[in-house]
Amino acid sequence: MNGSSPSVPFVLFHRPGAATLERLVPDPNGDACFRMHPWEGARAHSDVIIRGRIEQGASVFGDQRPRIKPDATTIGGTKRQDHMDRVALAKTRIEAGEFEKVVLSSSLTVSVQLLEAEDVVRRQAQAHPDSFSWVVRHPEIGMWFGSSPEPLVEGQRPHFHTACLAGTRMTHTGAQTDPWTPKELHEQQLVTDTVLRSLERSECHNIEVGPRETLQYGPIEHLRTIVKFSATQPVAQVISALHPTPAVGGVPREAALSFIHSHEGHDRAFYTGWVGLEQGDTVSYYVNLRCASLQENQLTAYAGGGITNGSDPAAEWQETRNKLTSVLDPVVHWVK
Numbered sequence: 001m002n003g004s005s006p007s008v009p010f011v012l013f014h015r016p017g018a019a020t021l022e023r024l025v026p027d028p029n030g031d032a033c034f035r036m037h038p039w040e041g042a043r044a045h046s047d048v049i050i051r052g053r054i055e056q057g058a059s060v061f062g063d064q065r066p067r068i069k070p071d072a073t074t075i076g077g078t079k080r081q082d083h084m085d086r087v088a089l090a091k092t093r094i095e096a097g098e099f100e101k102v103v104l105s106s107s108l109t110v111s112v113q114l115l116e117a118e119d120v121v122r123r124q125a126q127a128h129p130d131s132f133s134w135v136v137r138h139p140e141i142g143m144w145f146g147s148s149p150e151p152l153v154e155g156q157r158p159h160f161h162t163a164c165l166a167g168t169r170m171t172h173t174g175a176q177t178d179p180w181t182p183k184e185l186h187e188q189q190l191v192t193d194t195v196l197r198s199l200e201r202s203e204c205h206n207i208e209v210g211p212r213e214t215l216q217y218g219p220i221e222h223l224r225t226i227v228k229f230s231a232t233q234p235v236a237q238v239i240s241a242l243h244p245t246p247a248v249g250g251v252p253r254e255a256a257l258s259f260i261h262s263h264e265g266h267d268r269a270f271y272t273g274w275v276g277l278e279q280g281d282t283v284s285y286y287v288n289l290r291c292a293s294l295q296e297n298q299l300t301a302y303a304g305g306g307i308t309n310g311s312d313p314a315a316e317w318q319e320t321r322n323k324l325t326s327v328l329d330p331v332v333h334w335v336k
Contacts, residue, residue, distance in 0.1 A: 009050045012118060013134040013277070014060060014125035015284070021057035021121060024277075026050055032279040036136060036144070036288070039268035040244055041261050048138055048270075054279065058118070060125045070113050072299065072332035078106035078266065083320065084313035086263050093259060094309045101190050102250035102259050105304030106320045107266045112299045112332050120145050120331050127218055127330035132286045134275060144270055146291030146327075149217050149224070150247065152274050153238055157281040158230045160238070162199075164192040165287075166247050166306050167223035168319050171216055180214075180223060183310030188212070188223040190308075191246040194253075199229050202241035206230040217290075218326035235283055239274065247306070248272035248287060269293065271302035290327045301327045 011024035011034045024034050030053035038045040083106050090102050117135045124133035124147040135145035150165045167184035192209070199207055210226040231238050249272075250256020270293075276285035292301035303323035305316050328334045 010137040024052040026052045036275045038273045069333045072110035072112045072334040077108035087313040090307045099255040100251045102256040109300045123330040143294040148286040150287040152285045161228045164225040166191045187306045194246045198241045204229040204231045
């Protein structure tokens with residue numbers, strides 16, 4: 001299968017911790033709805049909404065035959081110096097008091113052959129078993145896939161939770177771990193504080209903040225805090241208050257989004273939007289963090305990082321490469 005657009009939408013996904021994949025069979029009378037919402041500043045993109053019924057799919061580990069990953073050759077994307085220059089500019093704006101944090105992303109386009117949809121989502125689920133992994137083919141957008149460790153709104157009405165995720169480092173091995181740096185702790189705390197204010201403003205109640213934890217995602221680790229809350233208002237109202245979160249936009253929101261729009265240099269499309277399912281009273285929407293599109297054998301992936309006054313431009317560029325590795329390594333062989 002390549003990235004050509006089918007006439008009938010196709011959705012295959014893996015819930016965190018599940019043993020099997022699931023398929024959404026398009027059906028206008030179905031009780032489930034898959035939705036992919038674009039980044040707020042995306043050009044010429046609108047919500048993808050597919051209603052249907054959910055069917056059990058194959059086991060995540062059902063096919064253990066070794067498969068050779070196709071080679072991926074870099075053909076385009078953000079240049080290292082351009083990204084570093086944007087980070088340096090963002091730091092000057094932070095020092096000037098325009099915002100405290102802004103998230104800057106980079107894109108990477110590679111040429112690749114022979115990617116099958118089910119193989120893509122199975123490999124993502126195997127690599128990231130505690131994330132929401134998915135693939136969608138749609139006549140209007142071609143093929144997109146991803147695997148997100150960050151719930152935006154998840155739960156069963158009226159009880160939900162969201163995640164405050166920020167800070168990135170390479171995964172530690174062995175018993176010894178170094179402490180997180182002040183820059184990473186500060187970045188993650190900014191996200192948590194902003195999420196709590198957003199929930200309060202949107203009239204959510206019974207808000208409970210969990211402990212800060214280290215979350216492993218393939219070759220990297222993040223800081224994450226889960227926040228539980230209750231909401232009787234429409235889920236769309238809660239999502240509007242939360243998103244774009246400081247983990248994908250910045251603090252304060254409007255100033256950071258303005259900087260991204262003026263300086264980032266590429267269209268995020270569905271990257272850093274949100275994606276997931278609703279079925280009855282059950283809601284599972286995730287921030288679309290680690291994702292890629294496939295169009296005519298060209299795969300474009302995205303990765304970003306939070307810029308604060310403690311950021312180093314070279315380190316921020318390397319962080320995007322590490323995150324791109326977590327997206328691409330499960331499905332292709334990419335040499336940086």
